[in-house]
Amino acid sequence: MATLPSYLLAEDKPAPILIRGASVFDGVSNKLVDAEVLIEEGMISGMGQGLAVPQGATVIDAEGRTLIPGLTDAHTHIMCNDTFEKLIYSAPHEYAGVMAAESARRMLLRGFTTIRDVGGPAFGLKSAIDAGVIAGPRILPSGYFLSQTAGHGDFEPRLYYLSPHFTGQLDPAYLRGWTIIADGVPEVRKAAREALRYGATQLKIMGSGSITGAHDPLDATEYTLEELTAIVEEARHWGTYATIHAYTDESIQNAIKAGVRSIEHGLFASEKSMQLMKKNDIFFSTQFLSFTIGAEKAGMTGPAIPKYEEAQAGATAGYERAKKIGLKMAFGTDILGSIDLGPYQSLEFTARAAYYTPLEILQQATSLNAELFARSGKRHPYTAGPLGVVKPGAYADLLLVNGNPLEDISLLAKPDENLALIMKGGRIFKNTL
Incomplete structure (x- = not known):
């Protein structure tokens, strides 16, 4: 037997x-x-x-x-092993989970034993790994993206239609656990509470334009200061914190004022903003490999290519500012879109070598990330x-x-x-x- x-x-x-x-x-x-x-x-x-x-x-x-x-990774989307359009709108519901189980196994065999997953319905996968049913890293899940209408988490691919946010119909992106569209302070409070209800260890806010978004330009600033402050407050009420996808300097400044504890991407942050990040002990969770390999290898297609190239053009200056100012640098890779891109996760080590010593990179991928993860407080699932x-x-x-x-x-x-x-x-x- x-x-x-x-x-x-x-x-x-x-x-x-x-x-x-x-x-x-x-x-x-x-x-x-x-x-x-x-x-x-x-x-x-x-x-x-x-x-x-x-x-x-x-x-x-x-x-x-x-x-x-x-090893640890502070910026994963372990459920996203295909395009968002396929995972949300066309593939069978269970497809994302089956792909993620294999992705988790491969990730562990690359030496990554803990990840902070900053968006996607990873709660079931986490439970199966924790129970020993399948092999994979420990997961600190954010669950739903919190996004405004037309923000980075608004995935509806049809450009010319009457928005479901006005008609009241439910977006499959919500039904499948990917995103909550919320506008205004009352709605974002409810959205934050919904994410926490499902088991988020930290909240993930979509706070600026994106490279791959269906609707938002890269230079867009998303969510008002009042909305961001409300989300951060809800996270604090649950003893945890919020992190934010933010490229524009205005979105980063708003995030700092609101009290976020981690900035994702942040390539267009000014020196003033980075100084404020350091003063407020905010982690910088940006990616190095993603903006050195070129649009094609990064999996960019169509309108994402010029937005990628715009971000890539500002990347070197952003890395150099962060190094000069001495920001706490998380180790995060943001590898998503295809299970075949998984090996890029390990190449992040060599991509960082142009800016950091081996010791600094190892610290980022181990003890520094662990310090960031600990900001989840009592929501942290691994406290033994x-x-x-x-x-x-x-x-x-x-x-x-x-x-x-x-x-x-x-x-x-x-x-x-x-x-x-x-x-x-x-x-x-x-x-x-």
Whole structure:
């Protein structure tokens, strides 16, 4: 009789594991430490030299490899593995979920053990992964995009029609869990509460024009300060925070005034705005690979191409300002639109190397992202221990790397070749040793 792999049995507690012979990057320090790491019941229970081996434990000899925390991604759309038009308006309802399950498996095998998903109906996928039914990263889901009429989250593809927001008909984008169109303070409060009701760990606001939007130009500023403030207040009432899709400087300034805790994209932020972001301890969650590979490789078509090129033209200056000012930089990739684009997620490491050191990039992808995730407060679903670090009491989300990524960050751009071991919650999902 066939049996399931142990990682798919939710009631099956992982056996103790002792990793020896590794040089450890703890997620923070610029120095590697030679240490043994003991994992028990999914957590790191000990770290040091000469650790006792528990009865029944598996001993893994790292043979000098580098042990690092599992990678994290602060900007994913794990449910979006095809075009929004297909996922929302034409494909069978279950199509998005089946594609996302495979995307989650591949993402974990690239070494990403935790993600902040900033838009899309990922609650069912999260539950299945947490239950051990399928393999994938931990997910901090935002669920619904919160968008104004004609905003970035207004996906209705027909350009000439009587808007459903006036006729009262329900948009499939709402029915399928993708977006809530809300205009005015009372509506945005209700929309925020609806997203939180479904289990959002943080709220995702569409606050400016977009590259791929059906209706909005890139230079549009979306939502008023009053509307943004109302959404942020609702998030705060639930002990969490709001993040915002924002390209224009006006939308970023409004977001700062409203109290958002993270800016997504933000490439047109002025120096003044970035200084305010630093003063208010706001994370900058922008992407580097997306605007270096060109429109075709980024999957842009039709009217999205000139908007992409406009954003690309401002990207370098935005990156340089953020580096100069010293913003807290999240590691987020925003890879979406096709499951075949998934490997680009790993190439983000090399794209950042033009601006940051390997240490800085590793910190962004581990402990800094974990600091951002912690802003969800009591809505954070993974609080048994810290994420993004290697230390006693932390989640046993660990990677063994062939080589030293503190010297060569490009190792992480080739996970199939260079990740010898992938562990999440004390369970091994890949082991080539």
